[in-house]
Each structure stands twice: as structure tokens, then as C-alpha cells.
């Protein structure tokens with residue numbers, strides 16, 4: 001019987017809470033655990049045979065736009081930047097019908113995330129990513145964990161002593177959901193046509209924000225870089241690690257558009273056409289910061305914000321993309 005890593009991490013927190021012995025926390029050997037075959041079946045069922053060329057499949061695009069959301073369009077990848085107020089939550093559906101959810105917003109948005117997913121026809125989540133343990137990212141997880149079957153969870157392994165984080169780990173442990181500590185260089189395989197690589201962190205960092213799991217998703221010629229609340233330090237590490245391959249069509253601006261993120265050299269290397277800022281109306285942090293908005297607009301990057309646009313939905317066939325927003 002394998003021990004669930006969530007339980008180990010929980011134990012680490014509890015030990016930490018009792019001893020409070022400074023900031024060096026011994027990481028128990030947290031290695032990737034292979035997904036159980038049962039968990040995998042779902043994505044395999046719908047997966048097309050081998051990596052088929054994207055060219056062969058993009059013909060019927062126009063008709064597909066008229067299909068109802070419940071019948072998955074077969075060749076589109078969609079990124080939903082769900083308006084959860086001040087916090088992050090991104091739903092990704094891939095051409096073969098697999099689903100990835102990155103963060104679940106604050107606790108107050110848990111129900112919204114669940115109903116959003118249900119409306120999008122989601123019945124189970126293949127991969128759930130908790131970028132980092134701050135409550136504006138994992139607060140809504142309880143609700144999500146209660147309502148959906150989850151294939152696997154990726155977590156940065158950053159130890160955070162809050163009740164929200166403890167509850168999240170307890171639920172994962174109770175439900176025995178496969179739990180993986182994400183490390184840069186790992187890939188997330190949910191669809192043979194979509195490449196997802198983790199670019200950060202190499203290991204949990206001292207700061208929770210800089211421990212954020214960052215990933216690059218590539219579908220045909222379109223790429224998205226999603227960096228959680230990664231700040232300057234995380235961006236510098238990513239640049240050092242991935243160099244020019246951070247380049248992406250779409251950037252989710254780090255840390256809700258705070259000026260601690262989206263630093264000039266990083267933005268220059270990513271060189272996006274579109275930036276998404278997941279931010280709440282009149283949030284008390286003053287996000288997004290003017291400096292960041294200025295850096296983006298100066299480069300002619302189109303900005304979408306949850307506080308202004310509501311839910312932001314980007315759909316791509318691997319060649320081009322369209323953006324739909326809830327509000328104008």
C-alpha cells in the first residue's frame with residue numbers, strides 16, 4: 001500500500017506547527033507517483049491514436065463553433081480564466097476532451113467554480129493543479145474536491161500552516177487522490193496534441209508565491225504561460241532555466257498584475273500577444289499595478305482582466321485564437 005504524499009505533507013505541516021524550528025523544513029522524499037491505471041483510463045478512452053498532425057484536423061473549425069458546449073468540439077483547446085474575484089482559477093479543456101483545472105479561487109468562489117465547470121459540461125477533472133497554498137488559489141478547492149472526481153493533483157510541496165491548506169491535504173488524503181509534488185521539467189500528459197511542461201519551481205521555495213507551479217502549454221502554434229503568483233525571483237529562475245522557450249502567445253500575468261511580477265526581461269522573453277490578469281474589483285492590494293499595465297500596453301499587448309471583463313475565455317485551434325469575455 002503506497003502512502004499518500006498528501007498525508008506526508010500534512011504531517012510535515014503539523015510537525016512544523018509544533019516545533020516552529022525556523023524555515024528549514026525537511027522535505028520528505030516526495031517523488032512522483034505514477035497515476036493508477038483506473039485514473040488514466042478516462043483520458044485514454046478518448047485519446048486519438050498517436051500524435052496525429054494538427055494540419056489534418058483543422059478543417060471543420062467553422063462548423064464546430066455552433067456545437068453546444070456539452071458536446072466537446074473535437075479540435076479546440078479552450079482556456080477559461082474564471083472570474084473568481086481576487087484570486088486565480090483557470091479551466092483548460094483539450095481537443096480530446098481532457099480537463100485541467102489550475103487553482104480554484106478563494107473560498108467565496110468555490111461554488112462559482114463548481115457551477116462554471118458544470119455548465120461547461122465537465123463531469124470529472126483529469127489533472128488539478130494547486131499553484132501554491134495561498135487561500136485565493138486553494139480556498140475554493142474543498143468545494144471542487146467535493147463535487148468532482150479528480151485524476152491527479154499537482155502541488156508545489158510548499159509547507160503552509162493554515163487551516164485551509166490543512167483541510168485541503170486532509171481531503172486529498174481521505175479521498176486517496178494521487179498527489180504529485182510538481183518539479184520543473186515534468187510534463188503533464190493529458191492529450192497527445194498538447195504539450196504541457198512545468199517550468200517552475202525546481203523545488204519548493206522559501207516564499208509561497210515563488211513556489212508557484214508555472215507551466216507552459218503548447219497546442220500547435222499557440223502557447224500559454226501560466227505562472228500563478230510567481231514573482232521576480234521565480235521569473236528570473238524560469239528565464240535561466242528555459243531561456244527563450246518561455247516565449248508564448250498568451251501570458252497569465254503573475255500575481256494578479258502586481259509590480260513584483262511581469263518584470264521587463266521576462267515580459268520581453270515571453271513576448272505575448274495577450275495578457276490575462278486575474279484580479280478582483282477594488283481589491284485591497286491595488287492590483288493590477290499601473291507599472292505592469294504600462295509595461296504591457298507599451299508593448300502593444302492586449303490585456304484582459306477579470307475585474308473588467310468577467311470570465312475570459314480563449315479558444316484556439318492551434319493556429320489562431322479567439323477571446324470571448326462575459327462583459328464588454
Ligand SMILES: [Zn+2]
Nearest residue numbers: 087134136229
Ligand atoms: Zn494570489
Ligand SMILES: [Zn+2]
Nearest residue numbers: 134208209229
Ligand atoms: Zn499567493
